[in-house]
Amino acid sequence: MSTPTAPGLPPLSEPTAWHTISLTVNGEPVTAQVESRLLLSDFLRTRLGLTGTHTGCEHGVCGACTVLLDDAPVRTCLTLAVQAAGAELRTVEGLTQDGRPLTPVQRAFHEQHGMQCGFCTPGYVMTCTALTERACRPDDDTVADELSGHLCRCTGYQNIRAAVRQALDERYGQQEETS
Template identity: 55%
Template sequence: MRRLNADQRHKIGMTLNGRPVEGYAVPRLLLSDFLRHELAATGTHVGCEHGVCGACTVRIDGMMARSCLTLAVQVDGAVIDTVEGLAPDAERLSVLQSAFRKHHALQCGFCTAGILMSLDTLLRDTPDADEHQIRDVLSGHLCRCTGYHTILNAAIEAAATLKKDIQDA
Protein backbone atom coordinates (compact mmCIF):
# COMPACT_ATOMS: atom_id res chain seq x y z
CA MET A 1 0.00 0.00 0.00
CA ARG A 2 1.45 3.36 -0.96
CA ARG A 3 1.81 5.98 1.74
CA LEU A 4 0.26 9.39 0.99
CA ASN A 5 2.01 12.64 1.83
CA ALA A 6 -0.44 14.68 3.95
CA ASP A 7 0.21 17.95 2.08
CA GLN A 8 0.56 16.61 -1.44
CA ARG A 9 -2.46 16.80 -3.76
CA HIS A 10 -3.35 13.53 -5.45
CA LYS A 11 -5.22 13.00 -8.68
CA ILE A 12 -8.64 11.46 -8.10
CA GLY A 13 -10.57 9.98 -11.02
CA MET A 14 -14.17 8.78 -10.78
CA THR A 15 -17.41 8.49 -12.65
CA LEU A 16 -19.72 11.23 -11.37
CA ASN A 17 -23.35 10.97 -12.41
CA GLY A 18 -22.41 8.88 -15.42
CA ARG A 19 -19.47 10.88 -16.72
CA PRO A 20 -15.75 10.53 -16.04
CA VAL A 21 -14.22 13.37 -13.99
CA GLU A 22 -10.90 14.12 -12.37
CA GLY A 23 -9.73 16.44 -9.64
CA TYR A 24 -7.02 16.84 -7.05
CA ALA A 25 -7.23 16.37 -3.29
CA VAL A 26 -4.98 16.23 -0.26
CA PRO A 27 -5.44 12.94 1.63
CA ARG A 28 -7.50 14.51 4.43
CA LEU A 29 -10.08 16.20 2.13
CA LEU A 30 -13.61 14.92 2.64
CA LEU A 31 -15.57 13.66 -0.34
CA SER A 32 -18.30 16.23 0.38
CA ASP A 33 -15.78 19.06 0.08
CA PHE A 34 -14.14 17.49 -2.98
CA LEU A 35 -17.52 17.24 -4.74
CA ARG A 36 -18.53 20.79 -3.89
CA HIS A 37 -15.25 22.68 -4.25
CA GLU A 38 -13.18 20.69 -6.72
CA LEU A 39 -15.90 19.27 -8.99
CA ALA A 40 -18.61 21.97 -8.51
CA ALA A 41 -21.25 19.35 -7.61
CA THR A 42 -22.87 21.68 -5.10
CA GLY A 43 -26.10 19.72 -4.72
CA THR A 44 -24.42 17.67 -2.00
CA HIS A 45 -24.86 19.65 1.20
CA VAL A 46 -22.75 19.52 4.35
CA GLY A 47 -24.72 19.73 7.58
CA CYS A 48 -23.31 18.20 10.72
CA GLU A 49 -19.99 16.81 9.40
CA HIS A 50 -20.49 13.83 11.73
CA GLY A 51 -22.62 11.57 9.51
CA VAL A 52 -25.75 12.13 11.58
CA CYS A 53 -27.96 14.54 9.60
CA GLY A 54 -27.85 12.80 6.19
CA ALA A 55 -27.64 16.01 4.12
CA CYS A 56 -24.43 14.82 2.44
CA THR A 57 -25.76 11.41 1.35
CA VAL A 58 -24.49 10.20 -2.03
CA ARG A 59 -24.14 6.78 -3.66
CA ILE A 60 -20.70 5.23 -3.93
CA ASP A 61 -20.64 2.21 -6.24
CA GLY A 62 -24.41 1.89 -5.77
CA MET A 63 -24.43 2.06 -1.97
CA MET A 64 -25.65 4.97 0.14
CA ALA A 65 -22.82 6.73 1.94
CA ARG A 66 -22.24 9.86 3.97
CA SER A 67 -19.81 11.95 1.96
CA CYS A 68 -18.76 13.85 5.09
CA LEU A 69 -17.35 10.60 6.51
CA THR A 70 -15.55 9.54 3.34
CA LEU A 71 -12.19 10.81 2.16
CA ALA A 72 -11.91 11.84 -1.47
CA VAL A 73 -8.85 9.59 -1.94
CA GLN A 74 -11.00 6.59 -0.96
CA VAL A 75 -13.22 6.95 -4.02
CA ASP A 76 -10.53 7.03 -6.71
CA GLY A 77 -11.97 4.88 -9.50
CA ALA A 78 -15.45 4.67 -7.95
CA VAL A 79 -18.86 5.47 -9.39
CA ILE A 80 -20.44 8.36 -7.50
CA ASP A 81 -24.07 9.45 -7.86
CA THR A 82 -25.29 12.77 -6.46
CA VAL A 83 -28.62 14.57 -6.56
CA GLU A 84 -27.55 16.32 -9.76
CA GLY A 85 -27.79 12.97 -11.54
CA LEU A 86 -31.30 11.93 -10.46
CA ALA A 87 -33.27 13.58 -13.26
CA PRO A 88 -33.38 11.49 -16.44
CA ASP A 89 -32.55 14.60 -18.48
CA ALA A 90 -32.44 18.39 -18.20
CA GLU A 91 -36.10 18.71 -19.25
CA ARG A 92 -37.64 16.11 -16.94
CA LEU A 93 -37.60 15.25 -13.24
CA SER A 94 -37.42 11.70 -11.89
CA VAL A 95 -40.58 10.09 -10.53
CA LEU A 96 -39.39 10.79 -6.98
CA GLN A 97 -38.45 14.40 -7.71
CA SER A 98 -41.84 14.97 -9.38
CA ALA A 99 -43.63 13.57 -6.33
CA PHE A 100 -41.58 15.86 -4.06
CA ARG A 101 -42.60 18.82 -6.20
CA LYS A 102 -46.27 17.83 -6.25
CA HIS A 103 -46.44 17.31 -2.47
CA HIS A 104 -44.28 20.34 -1.57
CA ALA A 105 -41.98 17.92 0.24
CA LEU A 106 -39.33 20.49 1.03
CA GLN A 107 -39.11 23.86 2.63
CA CYS A 108 -35.63 25.33 2.87
CA GLY A 109 -34.30 22.42 0.78
CA PHE A 110 -31.06 21.96 2.70
CA CYS A 111 -31.73 18.33 3.65
CA THR A 112 -33.59 17.49 0.44
CA ALA A 113 -30.62 16.30 -1.64
CA GLY A 114 -29.61 13.70 0.92
CA ILE A 115 -33.20 12.54 1.45
CA LEU A 116 -33.72 12.22 -2.31
CA MET A 117 -30.53 10.17 -2.66
CA SER A 118 -31.53 7.79 0.14
CA LEU A 119 -35.11 7.39 -1.09
CA ASP A 120 -33.96 6.98 -4.70
CA THR A 121 -31.63 4.20 -3.59
CA LEU A 122 -34.45 2.51 -1.65
CA LEU A 123 -36.88 2.77 -4.56
CA ARG A 124 -34.23 1.58 -7.04
CA ASP A 125 -33.54 -1.50 -4.91
CA THR A 126 -37.11 -1.98 -3.64
CA PRO A 127 -39.59 -0.37 -6.08
CA ASP A 128 -42.52 -1.71 -4.07
CA ALA A 129 -41.22 -0.26 -0.78
CA ASP A 130 -43.90 0.10 1.85
CA GLU A 131 -44.45 2.91 4.34
CA HIS A 132 -42.42 1.15 7.04
CA GLN A 133 -39.38 0.83 4.76
CA ILE A 134 -39.70 4.46 3.69
CA ARG A 135 -39.96 5.62 7.31
CA ASP A 136 -36.89 3.54 8.14
CA VAL A 137 -34.85 5.31 5.45
CA LEU A 138 -36.16 8.72 6.53
CA SER A 139 -35.10 7.99 10.11
CA GLY A 140 -31.51 8.52 8.96
CA HIS A 141 -32.18 12.15 8.01
CA LEU A 142 -32.74 15.31 10.00
CA CYS A 143 -35.04 17.98 8.63
CA ARG A 144 -35.68 21.01 10.80
CA CYS A 145 -38.31 22.62 8.56
CA THR A 146 -40.95 19.93 7.96
CA GLY A 147 -42.77 17.33 9.97
CA TYR A 148 -41.77 14.71 7.36
CA HIS A 149 -45.47 14.24 6.47
CA THR A 150 -45.17 15.65 2.95
CA ILE A 151 -41.86 13.86 2.39
CA LEU A 152 -43.46 10.56 3.39
CA ASN A 153 -46.49 11.18 1.14
CA ALA A 154 -44.23 12.00 -1.81
CA ALA A 155 -42.15 8.87 -1.29
CA ILE A 156 -45.26 6.66 -0.95
CA GLU A 157 -46.66 8.12 -4.19
CA ALA A 158 -43.36 7.62 -6.01
CA ALA A 159 -43.21 3.99 -4.81
CA ALA A 160 -46.79 3.40 -6.04
CA THR A 161 -45.96 4.96 -9.43
CA LEU A 162 -42.81 2.87 -9.83
CA LYS A 163 -44.68 -0.29 -8.80
CA LYS A 164 -47.40 0.43 -11.37
CA ASP A 165 -44.77 1.13 -14.05
CA ILE A 166 -43.19 -2.27 -13.36
CA GLN A 167 -46.57 -4.03 -13.49
CA ASP A 168 -47.49 -2.30 -16.76
CA ALA A 169 -44.16 -3.21 -18.39
Protein backbone atom coordinates in the same frame (compact mmCIF):
# COMPACT_ATOMS: atom_id res chain seq x y z
CA MET B 1 13.67 15.89 21.59
CA SER B 2 11.91 14.62 18.47
CA THR B 3 8.12 14.09 18.37
CA PRO B 4 7.24 10.41 18.98
CA THR B 5 5.61 8.70 16.00
CA ALA B 6 3.68 5.44 15.96
CA PRO B 7 5.45 2.66 14.04
CA GLY B 8 4.63 2.79 10.32
CA LEU B 9 3.27 6.34 10.41
CA PRO B 10 5.08 9.33 8.90
CA PRO B 11 6.44 12.01 11.24
CA LEU B 12 3.87 14.65 12.21
CA SER B 13 5.80 17.23 10.21
CA GLU B 14 5.35 15.21 6.99
CA PRO B 15 3.44 17.17 4.32
CA THR B 16 -0.06 15.96 3.46
CA ALA B 17 0.02 13.06 1.04
CA TRP B 18 -1.66 13.54 -2.31
CA HIS B 19 -3.35 10.90 -4.41
CA THR B 20 -4.62 10.73 -7.94
CA ILE B 21 -8.16 9.39 -8.03
CA SER B 22 -10.36 8.52 -10.98
CA LEU B 23 -14.07 8.02 -10.68
CA THR B 24 -17.29 8.65 -12.55
CA VAL B 25 -19.44 11.56 -11.38
CA ASN B 26 -22.92 11.80 -12.84
CA GLY B 27 -21.80 9.73 -15.82
CA GLU B 28 -18.71 11.82 -16.55
CA PRO B 29 -15.15 10.56 -15.93
CA VAL B 30 -13.24 12.63 -13.39
CA THR B 31 -9.55 12.42 -12.48
CA ALA B 32 -8.19 14.65 -9.73
CA GLN B 33 -5.36 15.08 -7.27
CA VAL B 34 -6.69 15.03 -3.73
CA GLU B 35 -5.19 15.27 -0.28
CA SER B 36 -5.54 12.19 1.91
CA ARG B 37 -7.73 14.06 4.37
CA LEU B 38 -10.08 15.73 1.84
CA LEU B 39 -13.71 14.89 2.55
CA LEU B 40 -15.87 13.74 -0.32
CA SER B 41 -18.34 16.53 0.51
CA ASP B 42 -15.59 19.14 0.08
CA PHE B 43 -14.33 17.47 -3.08
CA LEU B 44 -17.80 17.63 -4.65
CA ARG B 45 -18.63 21.14 -3.52
CA THR B 46 -15.34 22.99 -3.80
CA ARG B 47 -13.42 21.05 -6.45
CA LEU B 48 -16.24 20.06 -8.77
CA GLY B 49 -18.67 22.86 -7.97
CA LEU B 50 -21.49 20.40 -7.24
CA THR B 51 -23.06 22.40 -4.45
CA GLY B 52 -26.36 20.53 -4.63
CA THR B 53 -24.83 18.18 -2.08
CA HIS B 54 -25.43 20.13 1.13
CA THR B 55 -23.46 20.00 4.34
CA GLY B 56 -25.34 20.54 7.58
CA CYS B 57 -24.04 18.83 10.69
CA GLU B 58 -20.81 17.61 9.06
CA HIS B 59 -20.66 14.66 11.42
CA GLY B 60 -23.01 12.08 9.99
CA VAL B 61 -26.28 12.98 11.69
CA CYS B 62 -28.47 15.05 9.34
CA GLY B 63 -28.18 13.19 6.01
CA ALA B 64 -28.11 16.39 3.93
CA CYS B 65 -24.81 15.39 2.31
CA THR B 66 -26.02 12.01 1.00
CA VAL B 67 -25.02 10.89 -2.49
CA LEU B 68 -25.09 7.51 -4.21
CA LEU B 69 -21.78 5.69 -4.39
CA ASP B 70 -22.09 2.61 -6.57
CA ASP B 71 -25.87 2.93 -6.06
CA ALA B 72 -25.68 2.98 -2.24
CA PRO B 73 -26.46 6.10 -0.18
CA VAL B 74 -23.38 7.39 1.65
CA ARG B 75 -22.73 10.45 3.78
CA THR B 76 -20.06 12.48 2.09
CA CYS B 77 -19.12 14.24 5.31
CA LEU B 78 -17.99 10.88 6.70
CA THR B 79 -16.30 9.68 3.50
CA LEU B 80 -12.90 10.63 2.20
CA ALA B 81 -12.54 11.56 -1.44
CA VAL B 82 -9.92 8.83 -1.87
CA GLN B 83 -12.54 6.26 -0.82
CA ALA B 84 -14.54 7.13 -3.95
CA ALA B 85 -11.69 6.16 -6.27
CA GLY B 86 -12.97 3.81 -8.97
CA ALA B 87 -16.59 4.30 -7.98
CA GLU B 88 -19.63 5.49 -9.86
CA LEU B 89 -20.96 8.47 -7.95
CA ARG B 90 -24.29 10.22 -8.42
CA THR B 91 -25.29 13.54 -6.94
CA VAL B 92 -28.60 15.37 -7.09
CA GLU B 93 -27.31 17.33 -10.10
CA GLY B 94 -27.06 14.09 -12.07
CA LEU B 95 -30.68 13.07 -11.73
CA THR B 96 -32.10 15.48 -14.29
CA GLN B 97 -29.99 17.44 -16.73
CA ASP B 98 -30.31 19.29 -19.99
CA GLY B 99 -33.98 20.10 -19.61
CA ARG B 100 -35.08 16.49 -19.18
CA PRO B 101 -38.19 15.90 -17.06
CA LEU B 102 -37.91 15.46 -13.33
CA THR B 103 -37.38 11.91 -12.12
CA PRO B 104 -40.38 10.28 -10.39
CA VAL B 105 -38.72 10.96 -7.02
CA GLN B 106 -38.12 14.62 -7.77
CA ARG B 107 -41.63 14.99 -9.13
CA ALA B 108 -43.09 13.32 -6.03
CA PHE B 109 -41.28 15.78 -3.73
CA HIS B 110 -42.57 18.63 -5.88
CA GLU B 111 -46.17 17.39 -6.09
CA GLN B 112 -46.40 16.43 -2.41
CA HIS B 113 -44.73 19.65 -1.22
CA GLY B 114 -42.01 17.57 0.42
CA MET B 115 -39.77 20.55 1.03
CA GLN B 116 -39.78 24.05 2.43
CA CYS B 117 -36.31 25.60 2.62
CA GLY B 118 -34.96 22.63 0.64
CA PHE B 119 -31.76 22.26 2.62
CA CYS B 120 -32.42 18.62 3.48
CA THR B 121 -34.00 17.78 0.13
CA PRO B 122 -31.00 16.60 -1.94
CA GLY B 123 -30.15 14.02 0.72
CA TYR B 124 -33.72 12.79 0.93
CA VAL B 125 -34.01 12.62 -2.84
CA MET B 126 -30.85 10.54 -3.19
CA THR B 127 -31.87 8.07 -0.48
CA CYS B 128 -35.37 7.84 -1.94
CA THR B 129 -33.87 7.29 -5.40
CA ALA B 130 -31.92 4.33 -4.03
CA LEU B 131 -35.14 2.97 -2.49
CA THR B 132 -36.78 3.03 -5.93
CA GLU B 133 -33.91 1.21 -7.64
CA ARG B 134 -34.28 -2.08 -5.81
CA ALA B 135 -35.55 -5.24 -7.43
CA CYS B 136 -38.52 -5.36 -5.03
CA ARG B 137 -40.38 -2.76 -3.02
CA PRO B 138 -38.69 -2.25 0.35
CA ASP B 139 -41.01 -2.92 3.27
CA ASP B 140 -42.27 -0.12 5.50
CA ASP B 141 -39.74 -0.84 8.25
CA THR B 142 -36.86 -0.62 5.79
CA VAL B 143 -38.16 2.66 4.37
CA ALA B 144 -38.63 4.11 7.86
CA ASP B 145 -35.18 2.93 8.89
CA GLU B 146 -33.47 4.53 5.89
CA LEU B 147 -35.39 7.78 6.22
CA SER B 148 -34.57 7.96 9.92
CA GLY B 149 -31.05 8.96 8.91
CA HIS B 150 -32.32 12.28 7.57
CA LEU B 151 -33.34 15.33 9.54
CA CYS B 152 -35.61 18.13 8.37
CA ARG B 153 -36.04 21.32 10.36
CA CYS B 154 -39.03 22.62 8.38
CA THR B 155 -41.65 20.22 7.14
CA GLY B 156 -42.76 18.09 10.07
CA TYR B 157 -41.97 15.06 7.85
CA GLN B 158 -45.56 14.25 6.75
CA ASN B 159 -45.14 15.62 3.25
CA ILE B 160 -41.74 13.98 2.89
CA ARG B 161 -43.29 10.63 3.81
CA ALA B 162 -46.09 11.29 1.30
CA ALA B 163 -43.52 12.04 -1.40
CA VAL B 164 -41.58 8.87 -0.70
CA ARG B 165 -44.83 6.87 -0.76
CA GLN B 166 -45.81 8.39 -4.11
CA ALA B 167 -42.39 7.58 -5.59
CA LEU B 168 -42.52 4.00 -4.32
CA ASP B 169 -46.10 3.55 -5.55
CA GLU B 170 -45.12 4.83 -8.98
CA ARG B 171 -42.11 2.52 -9.14
CA TYR B 172 -43.58 -0.67 -7.67
CA GLY B 173 -47.35 -0.15 -7.83
CA GLN B 174 -49.58 0.68 -4.90
CA GLN B 175 -49.25 -1.90 -2.15
CA GLU B 176 -53.01 -2.51 -1.94
CA GLU B 177 -53.23 -3.20 -5.67
CA THR B 178 -50.36 -5.70 -5.74
CA SER B 179 -51.49 -7.81 -2.75
